[in-house]
Amino acid sequence: MKLSHLQKYILGLGYAEKDKFGRGKILHFYEKQKRPPKMEDRVNIVTKSLERLIDKGFLIGYGVRTPKKWFIKEIKLTVAGRKTARGLQGKQVPLPLK
Numbered sequence: 001m002k003l004s005h006l007q008k009y010i011l012g013l014g015y016a017e018k019d020k021f022g023r024g025k026i027l028h029f030y031e032k033q034k035r036p037p038k039m040e041d042r043v044n045i046v047t048k049s050l051e052r053l054i055d056k057g058f059l060i061g062y063g064v065r066t067p068k069k070w071f072i073k074e075i076k077l078t079v080a081g082r083k084t085a086r087g088l089q090g091k092q093v094p095l096p097l098k
Helices: 005-017 023-032 039-056 079-089
Strands: 059-065 070-077
Touching: 005 023, 005 039, 005 070, 005 079, 023 039, 023 070, 039 059, 039 070, 070 079
Parallel strands: none
Antiparallel strands: 059 070
């Protein structure tokens, strides 16, 4: 299963936290980039990544669900998410060479 860099970052945060954590910590992912997207786009990207990780069974989302939209406030790793995050800790990160 292929995961994006943001999804790997989210799993790594969850593995380090050991409990529920908020969405604010995830937005720090974009501070390292040279040209980060606008704040509105960041929120949409993070929301879609969280929803996809929840659908895959790696996360549990806490918040409010309306018929059309999720309002996720906190998240927590599942057992499968912890196992995947532990596997990601051992893999070498590729260098950004061009």
